[in-house]
Amino acid sequence: MAAAIILLRHVLPRTKCIATAYFQPQYLRSYSPVRRNFMQTSPAPKKARVTVTFIRHDGKRLQIQGKEGDSLLDVVVNNDLDLEGFGACEGTLACSTCHLIFKKEDYDRLPDRPSDEELDMLDLAYGLSDTSRLGCQVVLTKDMEGLEVQVPSGTSDARGS
Amino acid sequence: MRQFTKHGKIVWISCLKHSQSKHFGSPLIRLCRFTTPVRCHTIIQCAVVGSGPAGMYCAQRLLKGLERVKIDIYESLPVPFGLVRYGVAPDHPEVKNVTNTFTSILSEDRVEFCGNIHIGKDVRTKMLQEAYHIVILSHGADAERVLGIPGESTAKNVISAREFVGWYNGLPQNRCMQNKLDLECEEAVIVGIGNVALDVSRILLSPIDLLAETDITEESLEVLKKSKIRRLTLLARRGPLQVAFTIKEFREMTKIPDVLTIFDQPEMVSSLQSVIPDLPRPRKRLMDLMLQTSKATVPAAKKEFHIRFLHSPTSFNVDEDGKLCSVTCAINELHPETKKVLSTSSQNTIMGGLAMRSIGYQAIPLESELPFDVHQGIYKHQVGRLEGMPGTYCCGWVQTGPEGVILSTMSNAFALSGTILKDLKSMRIEEKPGLDIVKNYLSAQGHPVVSFEGWRKIDAEEQRRGKAKGKPREKMTDVGEMIQIAI
Numbered sequence: 001m002a003a004a005i006i007l008l009r010h011v012l013p014r015t016k017c018i019a020t021a022y023f024q025p026q027y028l029r030s031y032s033p034v035r036r037n038f039m040q041t042s043p044a045p046k047k048a049r050v051t052v053t054f055i056r057h058d059g060k061r062l063q064i065q066g067k068e069g070d071s072l073l074d075v076v077v078n079n080d081l082d083l084e085g086f087g088a089c090e091g092t093l094a095c096s097t098c099h100l101i102f103k104k105e106d107y108d109r110l111p112d113r114p115s116d117e118e119l120d121m122l123d124l125a126y127g128l129s130d131t132s133r134l135g136c137q138v139v140l141t142k143d144m145e146g147l148e149v150q151v152p153s154g155t156s157d158a159r160g161s
Numbered sequence: 162m163r164q165f166t167k168h169g170k171i172v173w174i175s176c177l178k179h180s181q182s183k184h185f186g187s188p189l190i191r192l193c194r195f196t197t198p199v200r201c202h203t204i205i206q207c208a209v210v211g212s213g214p215a216g217m218y219c220a221q222r223l224l225k226g227l228e229r230v231k232i233d234i235y236e237s238l239p240v241p242f243g244l245v246r247y248g249v250a251p252d253h254p255e256v257k258n259v260t261n262t263f264t265s266i267l268s269e270d271r272v273e274f275c276g277n278i279h280i281g282k283d284v285r286t287k288m289l290q291e292a293y294h295i296v297i298l299s300h301g302a303d304a305e306r307v308l309g310i311p312g313e314s315t316a317k318n319v320i321s322a323r324e325f326v327g328w329y330n331g332l333p334q335n336r337c338m339q340n341k342l343d344l345e346c347e348e349a350v351i352v353g354i355g356n357v358a359l360d361v362s363r364i365l366l367s368p369i370d371l372l373a374e375t376d377i378t379e380e381s382l383e384v385l386k387k388s389k390i391r392r393l394t395l396l397a398r399r400g401p402l403q404v405a406f407t408i409k410e411f412r413e414m415t416k417i418p419d420v421l422t423i424f425d426q427p428e429m430v431s432s433l434q435s436v437i438p439d440l441p442r443p444r445k446r447l448m449d450l451m452l453q454t455s456k457a458t459v460p461a462a463k464k465e466f467h468i469r470f471l472h473s474p475t476s477f478n479v480d481e482d483g484k485l486c487s488v489t490c491a492i493n494e495l496h497p498e499t500k501k502v503l504s505t506s507s508q509n510t511i512m513g514g515l516a517m518r519s520i521g522y523q524a525i526p527l528e529s530e531l532p533f534d535v536h537q538g539i540y541k542h543q544v545g546r547l548e549g550m551p552g553t554y555c556c557g558w559v560q561t562g563p564e565g566v567i568l569s570t571m572s573n574a575f576a577l578s579g580t581i582l583k584d585l586k587s588m589r590i591e592e593k594p595g596l597d598i599v600k601n602y603l604s605a606q607g608h609p610v611v612s613f614e615g616w617r618k619i620d621a622e623e624q625r626r627g628k629a630k631g632k633p634r635e636k637m638t639d640v641g642e643m644i645q646i647a648i
């Protein structure tokens with residue numbers, strides 16, 4: 001069951017399957033170590049590693065290795081990145097705390113365009129730009145190697161203090 | 162687990178809670194890593210009043226920024242999370258995922274949840290100010306704005322959206338709402354055009370099967386099952402460009418099965434066409450969606466959701482039984498430049514057997530001694546520092562006013578925590594007793610306090626009861642019962 005949910009997540013439009021899966025206890029724990037162990041032991045083919053750099057609003061660069069097929073939220077969670085408040089709704093398109101800004105050329109190369117629902121949430125984000133996406137909706141592919149994304153401050157007045 | 166010595170110092174014995182915390186909650190937060198810790202040998206005692214998003218996110222940031230800190234989170238209810246539990250609609254379970262993060266915060270060793278303590282009544286703010294170095298007031302907006310028009314408080318079936326929300330979400334103070342709510346009528350009116358107005362509209366119009374699998378309370382589900390409402394009209398004081406709801410919530414309305422969204426003045430919406438291109442993106446997309454909705458061809462539907470602009474209710478009218486039958490409204494116009502609302506001499510009467518007021522929540526001060534701006538409904542403060550009270554701060558809806566989503570409350574809490582960390586650097590820190598004094602005081606009164614473990618018991622019991630009905634949880638609505646299970 002858990003396997004089905006996790007795999008479905010990468011295939012189906014990401015909103016609905018996650019939202020309805022809320023009632024599954026396994027899913028509720030989706031970001032607990034339980035799920036990560038599970039993913040490691042599943043017999044899926046070996047996935048390519050992709051280097052991603054998150055640039056925080058204070059200028060700090062966090063470079064890590066993500067796995068092909070993971071969303072950028074998964075990457076933040078699995079690598080325990082120090083991005084406060086990131087991913088509050090756990091990837092269910094209900095918070096926009098996973099807002100990321102891409103370089104124009106990277107944005108244009110992303111395999112899919114944001115859905116209406118993603119744009120609706122983005123519209124609430126601070127520092128919205130034309131190349132903004134929600135990290136929980138962007139899935140890593142091999143050719144994203146070297147990707148750099150900006151993590152906007154999220155705090156309306158953090159720049160001042 | 163911690164033990165309190167006679168001298169008021171806290172001795173850490175083992176960390177039971179820490180080991181529990183590994184089994185649930187989100188590891189999104191890493192509380193043990195300190196980026197810019199404020200070094201201090203004395204434990205900094207910090208009291209947070211209110212366990213909603215504002216208080217929880219403050220705690221998260223302070224834990225990270227302070228090595229030696231003890232944060233006690235006071236909550237008037239036996240259960241935590243504020244409006245995430247009692248405001249966010251039951252059919253939005255995704256939004257409530259944030260409680261996993263909050264649970265991780267509460268299960269930290271340096272944090273203590275102190276439920277069932279009403280600050281201002283059970284414990285005075287002054288006591289907290291004396292016992293703690295830092296006091297953060299984050300108790301949200303406990304009251305609401307009223308229209309102040311004839312019939313508002315006397316007509317039967319004129320209720321507040323805030324009470325209605327509290328009732329379907331199981332807020333103890335609204336548990337007997339069914340006694341004054343009658344959904345036998347076909348037409349209802351909602352005054353206000355924000356997200357709360359859309360939440361209550363959605364609950365009133367959604368197919369009951371969709372609600373039955375949420376954590377909506379059993380009592381409200383039973384009443385909603387029998388609802389005859391098939392036409393709901395939302396009244397907005399101003400025009401389409403000034404709507405307060407956000408696009409996600411509006412899009413949801415347009416997608417409820419068997420419900421049709423109708424703008425009663427389509428010409429007002431189509432007149433937007435010329436201004437849309439110049440609007441900022443969020444506004445542009447919302448106006449575009451409204452325009453598309455107003456143009457859509459109208460299939461027959463079981464229920465109708467109407468939106469009517471430039472209407473300000475002036476009286477609630479009753480039938481011979483004293484029950485609401487219609488709402489008289491003044492027709493407004495907008496000043497061409499300032500967009501201020503100007504009342505005209507025209508009137509319109511809208512039929513309806515149920516009316517809900519949804520024109521905003523309002524914060525009230527814990528005690529009249531605290532500096533509070535009654536007009537704005539927020540504490541008097543400078544970037545969160547309470548006026549004339551060093552060491553006392555306000556955060557969330559009591560600082561910003563009752564507007565904005567969890568994201569904006571989170572930003573506000575992070576910004577305030579930054580201010581506190583800055584202030585602490587220049588503060589003289591002498592040892593303070595913190596929770597000991599309050600606990601001693603309350604135990605002398607025989608006042609029960611619900612701990613984090615107590616809340617976990619309530620939580621487990623609610624989930625157990627929900628499971629039997631195919632729901633994520635069945636909320637307890639009786640404070641006495643909660644306390645009995647917790648203690």
Ligand SMILES: Cc1cc2nc3c(=O)[nH]c(=O)nc-3n(C[C@H](O)[C@H](O)[C@H](O)COP(=O)(O)OP(=O)(O)OC[C@H]3O[C@@H](n4cnc5c(N)ncnc54)[C@H](O)[C@@H]3O)c2cc1C
Binds near residue numbers: 247279302
């Ligand atoms: C109906 C409704 C639906 C919403 N839906 C969403 C949504 O879907 N998504 C979203 O992002 N945002 C939503 N919001 C907004 C969100 O709930 C707020 O931004 C946020 O909860 C404000 O946080 P707060 O901590 O300031 O206040 P609250 O969440 O209200 O927390 C205050 C806490 O303080 C406690 N308290 C009060 N008085 C005392 C006292 N005297 N002593 C001790 N404790 C006290 C209260 O019991 C409460 O637990 C919604 C709001 C409402 C009203």
Ligand code: FES
Binds near residue numbers: 090092136
């Ligand atoms: S994590 Fe909430 S929208 Fe992406």
